[in-house]
Amino acid sequence: MSSVDPAQAESLFDEPADERARRPEAAGVPEAQRPLAVRMRPSGLDEVVGQAHLLGPGTPIRQLVDRDVPMSLVLWGPPGTGKTTLAYVVAGVTRRRFVEVSAVSDGVKRVRAEIDLARRELGMTGRQTVLFVDEVHRFNKAQQDALLPAVENRWVSFIGATTENPFFSVISPLLSRSLLLTLEPLGEDDLREVVRRALADERGLGGRVELTSEAEDHLIRLAGGDARRTLTYLEAAALVAADGEAIGVDVLEKAVDRAAVRYDREGDQHYDVISAFIKSIRGSDVDAALHYLARMLEAGEDPRFIARRLIVHASEDIGMADPTALQTATAAAHAVEFVGLPEARINLAQAVIHLSLAPKSNAVITAIGEAIGDVKKGLAGPVPAHLRDAHSKGAAKLGHGVGYQHAHDHPGGVVRQQYAPDAVEGRRYYRPTRHGAEARFSDVLERIRAVLRGRGDDRAP
Template sequence: MDLFEPSASFDTRPLAARMRPQALADYVGQEHLLASGRPLREAIERNTLYSMLLWGPPGVGKTTLASLLAQHLGLHAILLSAVTAGVREVRQAAEQARQQQRTGQRTLLFLDEVHRFTKAQQDILLPYLEDGTLIFIGATTENPSFELNAALLSRLRVHVLKPLDQTALMSLIQRALKEPQGVQQPLALSDPQQLALCHAADGDGRRLLNLLEAAADLADPQGKLSDGLLSEVLAHRPQRFDKQGDVFYEQISALHKSVRGSAPDAALYWYARMLEGGCDPLYIARRVVRMASEDIGNADPRALSLCLSAWDVQERLGSPEGELAIAQAIVYLACAPKSNAVYLAFKQARQATMGQESLEVPLHLRNAPSSLMQQLGYADGYRYAHDEPEAYAAGEDYFPKTMSPAQYYQPVPRGLELKIREKLEHLRQLDAQSPLKRRED
């Protein structure tokens, strides 16, 4: 017998593949979909399964659920992945489905990573969904609102799968330790060690089983594993994060909203989460500058300078000095007085110019660097503010003649903007009292 030839009883498949449940009753997690009375459970019990999209993070059971649904309902199952399959394979699956229809059996087509099909490729599914050739289940980790075309999405019911909770993960561990197809060598884990594995899995059942298999490989012949060795197994524990994907934008949104909500501790948490997940600190620095203008504004103008300085530190020194400087800026923004008055004013001003004809600059506001321009009346009647009382030309009008003056900027009664608000109110009183109004209100 070859020393390196595995015995017939040794299953060389990864633990995650061996532990894939064989019956719907063994499926763990997603109770919000499969609990009694839920729409999907009702459809299963009545054998009225519909085409759907399973949207969720990796390792939560999308492929497994589709396979078990086909098995439970006696459907002819065709499992494809958009990573390796294309339009030709979908057409072949549809032809198989038609053949099965002639025998009275329905077909379930499962397409994993459906977002990898271009939106044009996704159209190939439409006629088969329309005429009932097959039941389609797609799976994706990406936001279907952006990755699926509207025609396909309108024909599917979207079910969101959630990360597995601690109860579901502990159940997987117990099954893997006890069942014959589970861990194939002795492994005895304490309750704290099992809990550490669950935390490291971060809601991903596949990751949990991979970690468990790695732990079994390091255990002694009696199945015991020291905490030190377990720490080595769990040493690389990336947070759930996808650059330019949903989780990416969810976390930057949480960071921004924490700053806006004056919650420095929460803001630091999301900042650390993004760094741990591999986010470029320069991206966060750029977004922090945006926060300074959008949410603090003139309530504390120093915030913008501090954020630009933090960005500069990151570019000049890199990590960890730059990351700390960005953290300092984030805490400052969270604690600073808040005002979105400039943000709203700029937004209104932009909207006012959209679709508007090109209104001419009034002659008195034009520069007159040449004698011809002076003869044409450029700058005629312009009042130099520094020569006026309080350096303010009371009653002057700086808008186009055919446009009614607008008031976009509304300073809030907080921080420096409280003073700005008082100043603008005073200037408006001077305007109201001025005999030199260029036009009547």
């Protein structure tokens, strides 16, 4: 049985009084005093900023809305990308009853009560209900199971929002019955549109406040792709600014208690800081490297750019002195894509610490550089006949593969044999250092080369 008392509503299927009381306007909060992010919430799909891959003509969500059919959606994306907004808009444009449930504060009892009410209204009036479950990943399996009958029978149009990977946080039966839509962090142009709309629109600041271009840049950097955070910071700055004063960087810094990092992602600072970052890691100054990492993150640098530089550095300046450095850097890059900021800052920091403290060697980049240099000079030559493919018809008559010795047939897996073309036979590209793990590889390499050149026996290297 539903716990909703029909006497609390004007009619059986009106929104219950306790639910209405949750809304700011029902609690006596004037429109102008509601949060700016709430006031600026779009009223239609055309007002939604960003997510063009979801909202363009012919996309699934457009088809679902335009045809006004029951639907089940799981919206997956970082905070502030419009998950709640899309749920409100879908309910509004299709004139469905909208019910919002928070997995943080509500449980199965509330969910079942809302489903009972939605089912009765659907049966008696035909009006559909959008059941929006925010933070759906916080529901355990039993709580998510409670949604299945309503989704399966389409008693409600279920919309679940999650910041966690739904393949791990949402049960398979619910996910298989829903359309999964992935929302992306808003880009700089999208956030600028959000800011400028809020400054001009009567629902927002109505042209009463101005924002300098430098402050707008700083605000965009602070937002990190989060539209809600952008509007929250803008509203705070508007309150701090004196009457008639334009919001500058100093006002914004005071409002959000975050210093502006002087950093132009397209200018000199971008190249200077990333250069100092890599050189600090190369020089094993972990504290300086972490400083530059923090500086870039606070300035809004793309974390994927930082991760790519770490991957390059792991081979360029560490290489075989610590082969695990490349694994760590690659794992950090994967974490950036999989987790995203702000949590991925920890993964990047771990990679920076590992690479800074690792023994250093540039033998890898030197080796491939010299090899490429010889090729560019024309030092290539034909592949030795005994190494050529011997599977084609007539290859044996041409001597292809004749005399080839299979390494696995010899003790130690190494046999005296020429592998390089005559033009570069005897050239040594890889010259390992005695740093870290590369010292061991240096010893192994010397024994291998001795066998290949006929200066040693076939003992295992």
